[in-house]
Amino acid sequence: MKILVLNSGSSSVKFQVIETDLERMEAGRDLTLAAGQVEKIGLADSRLTMKVPERPPYQDYREILEHRAAIGWAIRILTDPEHGILDAVTEIEAVGHRVVHGGEEFASSVLITPEVAAKIDACSVLAPLHNPANLRGYQAALAALPDVPHVAVFDTAFHQTMPGHAFLYGIPFQLYTKHALRRYGFHGTSHRYVAYRGCQMLGWNRDSKRIITVHLGNGCSAAAIDHGRSIDTSMGFTPLEGLLMGTRSGDMDPAIIPWLMAMEELTLHQVNTMLNKHSGLYGVSGVSSDMRELLDARSRGRTRADVAFRIFCYRVKKYIGAYTAAMGGADAVFMTGGIGENSPEVREQALTGMEYMGLDLDVQRNAGLVGREGEISTDGSRVKALVVPTNEEKTIARDVVRVLEGVMPTFEPPESFDS
Amino acid sequence: MSWELRNIAIVGGGMMGRSIATKVAQAGLNVSLKEVSPEALDGARAELEGALDHEIDRFGLTESEKRAILSRIRWVTTYDATADADLAIETVQEDYGQKRQILRELDRRMAPGNPIVINTSTLSITELASDNTHPDRILGMHFLYPVTTTRVVEVVRGQLTSDEAYERAVEFARLLDKVPIKVFEMPGFVTTRVLLPLVNEAMHVVMEGVAEAADVDLALKLGFEFRTGPLEWADRTGLDRVLNWMQHIYDENGEPRFRPCPLLKRLTRAGLLGTKTGRGFFNYDADGHRTDRLADDRPGLT
Numbered sequence: 001m002k003i004l005v006l007n008s009g010s011s012s013v014k015f016q017v018i019e020t021d022l023e024r025m026e027a028g029r030d031l032t033l034a035a036g037q038v039e040k041i042g043l044a045d046s047r048l049t050m051k052v053p054e055r056p057p058y059q060d061y062r063e064i065l066e067h068r069a070a071i072g073w074a075i076r077i078l079t080d081p082e083h084g085i086l087d088a089v090t091e092i093e094a095v096g097h098r099v100v101h102g103g104e105e106f107a108s109s110v111l112i113t114p115e116v117a118a119k120i121d122a123c124s125v126l127a128p129l130h131n132p133a134n135l136r137g138y139q140a141a142l143a144a145l146p147d148v149p150h151v152a153v154f155d156t157a158f159h160q161t162m163p164g165h166a167f168l169y170g171i172p173f174q175l176y177t178k179h180a181l182r183r184y185g186f187h188g189t190s191h192r193y194v195a196y197r198g199c200q201m202l203g204w205n206r207d208s209k210r211i212i213t214v215h216l217g218n219g220c221s222a223a224a225i226d227h228g229r230s231i232d233t234s235m236g237f238t239p240l241e242g243l244l245m246g247t248r249s250g251d252m253d254p255a256i257i258p259w260l261m262a263m264e265e266l267t268l269h270q271v272n273t274m275l276n277k278h279s280g281l282y283g284v285s286g287v288s289s290d291m292r293e294l295l296d297a298r299s300r301g302r303t304r305a306d307v308a309f310r311i312f313c314y315r316v317k318k319y320i321g322a323y324t325a326a327m328g329g330a331d332a333v334f335m336t337g338g339i340g341e342n343s344p345e346v347r348e349q350a351l352t353g354m355e356y357m358g359l360d361l362d363v364q365r366n367a368g369l370v371g372r373e374g375e376i377s378t379d380g381s382r383v384k385a386l387v388v389p390t391n392e393e394k395t396i397a398r399d400v401v402r403v404l405e406g407v408m409p410t411f412e413p414p415e416s417f418d419s
Numbered sequence: 420m421s422w423e424l425r426n427i428a429i430v431g432g433g434m435m436g437r438s439i440a441t442k443v444a445q446a447g448l449n450v451s452l453k454e455v456s457p458e459a460l461d462g463a464r465a466e467l468e469g470a471l472d473h474e475i476d477r478f479g480l481t482e483s484e485k486r487a488i489l490s491r492i493r494w495v496t497t498y499d500a501t502a503d504a505d506l507a508i509e510t511v512q513e514d515y516g517q518k519r520q521i522l523r524e525l526d527r528r529m530a531p532g533n534p535i536v537i538n539t540s541t542l543s544i545t546e547l548a549s550d551n552t553h554p555d556r557i558l559g560m561h562f563l564y565p566v567t568t569t570r571v572v573e574v575v576r577g578q579l580t581s582d583e584a585y586e587r588a589v590e591f592a593r594l595l596d597k598v599p600i601k602v603f604e605m606p607g608f609v610t611t612r613v614l615l616p617l618v619n620e621a622m623h624v625v626m627e628g629v630a631e632a633a634d635v636d637l638a639l640k641l642g643f644e645f646r647t648g649p650l651e652w653a654d655r656t657g658l659d660r661v662l663n664w665m666q667h668i669y670d671e672n673g674e675p676r677f678r679p680c681p682l683l684k685r686l687t688r689a690g691l692l693g694t695k696t697g698r699g700f701f702n703y704d705a706d707g708h709r710t711d712r713l714a715d716d717r718p719g720l721t
Contacts, residue, residue, distance in 0.1 A: 042447055043447070044425075114701065114718075264477075266478065267479070267568065269479055269568070270478045270479040271475050271478070273478055273479055273480070273481070274478035277478075277481045278478045278481070
């Protein structure tokens with residue numbers, strides 16, 4: 001079946017049409033028929049770009065003021081006789097929506113009903129920038145395609161299997177009951193797919209292994225996946241916790257915040273943007289949030305670029321060590337995301353010196369593997385290290401099939417506590 | 420939506436004009452900022468960019484956000500360039516004659532019905548609009564400085580303001596992520612009318628020798644969690660402007676409680692206007708930092 005996958009942000013909509021079903025999933029023959037996006041929604045020069053395999057890229061500009069017009073435009077181009085890939089919009093049999101936050105309500109992907117949409121809306125308080133945009137995309141797509149099923153796939157859902165000792169913070173418990181203030185984790189769709197695909201590459205059953213997945217992109221997170229279940233992940237209540245990222249600080253002493261607000265007389269807004277937009281690789285190096293530019297500056301002897309690089313890799317190494325301990329050992333480490341897939345330098349710095357836990361990096365293999373899947377550990381390494389390019393859209397399309405076929409695995413609700 | 424808010428014209432590139440322009444561009448709307456000459460525009464542009472750079476230094480903004488803001492601002496010197504405005508705001512100094520002239524120029528060019536906003540804290544909207552061809556589309560908005568961070572704006576209805584123009588201005592305030600406080604015209608509206616007597620009283624306390632200026636400010640700052648004390652607020656606002664407002668409110672309703680403090684008049688006449696002249700109630704360096712802050716007047720870390 002042909003599935004429209006949508007990832008709606010506040011000023012952009014990314015879309016893909018993917019052909020898949022249970023048989024194709026089994027055989028790994030899912031087909032991406034088209035991938036594109038509408039950017040700068042709300043402005044006079046909104047842009048639509050689309051790539052179709054074997055064709056030159058398409059792009060066009062026009063004024064698009066809101067999501068409904070953006071999705072209408074995407075559908076028009078998808079069904080365009082010259083540039084499109086569909087004869088009629090009725091070929092789209094279902095729509096899959098990326099939704100950032102599912103709170104404690106959603107531990108797996110679900111068919112969107114009015115009740116589900118209301119619950120997604122209720123989770124907006126946890127993701128005020130993302131969930132409202134996701135919902136606007138859903139409402140726009142529902143208006144354009146009212147007769148097909150719409151499925152929500154959550155960034156947080158995969159990590160809902162975390163036990164209480166991993167998801168609670170050491171702060172007064174009533175803040176958890178009052179505000180649902182706890183660790184959720186993100187990138188769940190990516191961690192789930194990468195764990196699945198990496199095990200498939202090794203001929204393993206994911207549900208019998210202890211896997212550490214490391215997603216290094218614009219945002220960065222690691223996850224400990226024990227026998228198929230996420231038992232810990234590095235992002236927390238928001239995507240700010242954990243690893244160092246392009247412009248985000250990751251872990252730090254929370255006492256810094258009130259201290260700095262008093263000392264520098266910063267406002268809440270300023271301290272918030274300081275941590276989210278002025279920190280990370282960019283904030284430490286003063287060079288760039290882009291790993292390629294950072295590596296370039298480092299090779300030219302810029303010491304701040306070098307130390308930013310080292311902080312980044314050191315945190316990855318530390319989390320891998322922590323998750324190995326958490327699972328009583330690990331069978332494999334899978335690297336993914338823009339940096340994880342394309343930077344042998346980062347992988348080498350992060351994964352060397354891990355013979356103590358049975359991981360023996362093959363430096364030659366690692367150096368030669370850029371932008372594609374493959375093994376980077378030695379043949380004799382007891383713990384396997386792999387590069388596994390992520391594919392969140394494919395996972396969303398597959399979840400649509402699973403939900404419609406009634407084979408979506410469900411999880412029990414999170415651990416509950418006495419009051 | 421029958422009415423779109425895309426293009427905002429701002430007349431006057433002073434402190435308020437620049438601050439409003441920044442906030443409007445941040446909200447994703449297009450701005451035409453009008454000044455009287457290319458030289459005045461260059462000055463306004465340099466000041467506006469400087470303020471953005473300062474906010475970047477304070478972590479409140481990024482370089483790419485700065486570029487996005489600047490890309491939405493058009494710098495113009497003619498009223499013709501404001502003809503496409505869905506809403507226009509004048510931000511020149513508090514002067515009836517000058518503001519009237521601007522209202523006429525805008526009214527002559529803008530599409531019928533599009534609101535024309537007077538930015539004022541004390542002047543009469545009704546009086547300013549009275550000789551205009553379309554007084555119904557004229558209303559007041561009192562933005563508080565800095566416009567980029569204060570969340571409140573007073574939306575002021577004059578005697579002749581139409582419901583339609585008024586509601587559009589309220590909608591505009593919401594687009595800027597501001598809380599509109601609906602007020603009917605009266606000198607000082609809410610914020611200025613309540614705040615100025617407090618500031619004026621602080622000046623009386625100093626004049627009477629009850630306490631030193633620094634102690635007056637510190638007492639109120641620490642006692643009521645003010646970000647700045649009333650006298651430093653007056654210095655930063657400009658004592659000439661404070662006197663102008665105070666005098667206007669007093670002239671309008673004649674009540675003694677609004678009579679400007681003689682010390683305020685004396686300092687203003689002496690040219691000690693506050694931060695911008697380096698001296699008012701307190702002393703300031705060229706960057707506007709106070710140089711005579713008391714030892715107790717520092718951030719508390721406990």
